[in-house]
Structures are given as C-alpha cells and as structure tokens.
Amino acid sequence: MMRKTVFLLLACAILASLWGCHKSSNTDQGPRRVLNIPDDFKEWSLFQPGSYWVYKNEKTGIADCTAYKHGPYTWQANYTNVPLDETYIWFYTRGNQVTGYDIKGGLQGNATLLLNMAGFYVSVLALNNNTILNPGHGDTSNSYSTYKFIERWDTLIINKHPFPDVLHTRNTWPGYYVVFDFYWAKGVGLVRLQKTGTDTDTTWSLMRWKSVQ
C-alpha cells in the first residue's frame, strides 16, 4: 500500500514537472499540405523575360508599355509551426501601370495573382484560380478590398483583335476610393485595365504584346 502511494506520487511528480514546461506538439495538425501553383493558372499569369505589353489609353490615345524587368523568382515557404508548404513565384515589370506580378499557391487547388499597381503601394488581388475553374466561386473580400468575378466572354475584341476566353475581374478598395477592373486572356496576360477613382476613369487596352511563357 505504501509502495503504491510512493510510486503514484513519484509518477505525479514526473508528470507535473514535464507539464510545467509543456510545448504544443505539431503531431495533431494533420498531414502536411503543399500549396502548389496549378500549371493552367501559370498560363494565365506567369511570364518570362522578354515579355511586354503595350497599352493604349482609350481616352487620350497615348501608349504605355509594361515590360518585363527581372525574374521570375521562386520561393517555397516550408513552415515549421504548421504542416504547410507554400509556393510563391514573382517577377517585376517596368511601366506606369503594373510594377510586379506575384503568384502564390492556395488551398484546394486555388492560386492567386496579386499585382503591384504603380503608385498604389498595396498589392491588388487581380485573379485567382477558383475564378477560372468556376467563375463566381473565387469571390473573396477582406477589411480593405473586395475581389469578384464580373464576366466571361467567349471572345472579346480589343483594338480590333479578338481574344478568346476573356475573364473580367474587379477589385474594389473603398478606403482608397479606387476600383480596378482586370480583363485576362490565357496565354496573353492583362488585355485591358480600367482604373476608376472619384473623378478619374482611365482605361488601358492592349495594342501590341509579346507574351513569353
């Protein structure tokens, strides 16, 4: 009886000492998830050096070129505190509209493309893979902005050029009084960009381009 008591108390002491500095373990967080960028999404969003896009201002007629600056850079984030691996690919562009493309793998086959808009120091969600796979199912918002699918055309003619399968997405930033409308064509990139502010409304439409993929 006494031995049993001593044994129990000793066991309690060891358990208590271990509990005193208990660290949460990661073993109960499920299998490791890898967030890759689907190949199909890359055809919409990922370009290589040598790419350029010349846009025409629909109001003034002036042209502006977005040209590949450098990249692409790939980074695989392997988190140790959660069982998660995320893939990032980004590249920089030179121009007055877009200064960078930032692609990231998402959950359950999703992936996102954020654009660094010139003069707007926040990345803007411009396209995600859920929108491509199932338009309307990629809509998302946070406390700053709302991204949503607007329309999908079988063919959209821009500057007399017919682009097949064009996706129109919109990102609204109420706090900044600005709305970005993006028109995407697979294998080409951004074919039209509309920026709407409180007293500005500028549309840039693609005239010439070279999309290297």
Add this chain to the structure above:
Amino acid sequence: MVKKFRAISILLLTGLTAALCLNGCTKESEQSYYIQETFKPWSIYKPGSYWIYLNEKTGAQDCTWVYAISRQMSYEGGNGSSDPVIHREYIMMDLSGKLFNAITVNGQGSDESLMEISPCVRYFDAIGFSNQMMLNPSFRHYFEVHQIYNLGVKTVYPSETIHGNTFTNVYDLRHEWLNYTGDSLVTEAHLVKNTGIVLYRTYRESKDTTWSLLRWKVIQ
C-alpha cells in the same frame, strides 16, 4: 508509524513535485550587455567630431558633425514575463548634415555589439556594423519571399587612399537589395577605426552618388 511515514512521504514528494515544476521553468539570471571596449573606437564619436565630405560628381561639400551624445541602459524581460531580464547599454549620437542623422550603438551580447548609421535619405536603409562583423568579416546573400538582398562586409581593404589620405584596414560595408518595385539599391560605406566613414556611395537605378572624406576631426 506507517501513517507518519506516509505523511512524510507525501510532504517530501509534494515538495519534490513543486521543485521540479519550478526548476523546469526557471528564469535565467539577469544579464547586462555592454558595448565592447574594442568596438568603441569604430563606433563612438563625441560632440565636436566632424567629417567634411566631397560629392565626387558635383564637387559640393557637406559637413556632418556630432552635436549630442547620450547613454542609457535599456531594460527587457522580467515584469512577470518568462523572458530573462536583460540590461542593454545604448549610446546614441545625433548628427547634423545632409548625409547621416544618427549613429546608434548597443550591446547585444557578451561578445556582440551593433552599430547603425542612419542616412538622411529616406529610401536607403541604415548602414549596419557589428563587433562580430569586425572580427569575422563576411558578406551574406539572402533570398526569401519577396526579399532579395546581400549584406555585410564585402571586402576589407588593407589600405585605401582618398584625397591624399591613406587609411588602413578599411571595411567596405555593403548592402544591395531590391525594393518593392524591383529597383536595385546599393549602399556602400567604407569604415575606418578611429576615423569613421571615409567613403559613402549610394546607388538607385542609374543614380550613383559618391561622397568621399576630405577633412575630419574625431573625438572619442
């Protein structure tokens, strides 16, 4: 007798339990980190010190001088937190001039101190140097998501002559990085013991500016 023994056992084991619990989470004793004496000739400049630089492109001159110095011990940890209590020596120098506006030095560990020289131009990062960089010069390449930069001591020149003055053991402190829009930026500061920065170069997408030391007076 048995009851008494059991009571003593319970008492002893309860004490043991408590001791083990407390021992498992024991706090480290207080630490005080001072700036190493060997690092001070590189980093501490008292009021009255000045450096006159020449812009190598425009020929303009600029005088940087120390107008104030202060020392304090910071206090970290404790106050109920599990972090150990650390007292850290800080020495701050306020500068006047167009190139730099402050030098901050602090004790980081028993063999490490950090020095930061803040440039006046906003988009250039501070120039960093440390006791360990002085002892073991190295230049490191960093690549992380959306962050690509190289940082450290690029070269230690045995000697360098600037405007007729020869300096020995010159540390080329280099920082090369890409900013948000993918622009390349570089800062290059040549640091000399008991003298300070003898050459300061900044580069940002084709804009290259170099300031080199003409005259100086250092009070340490």
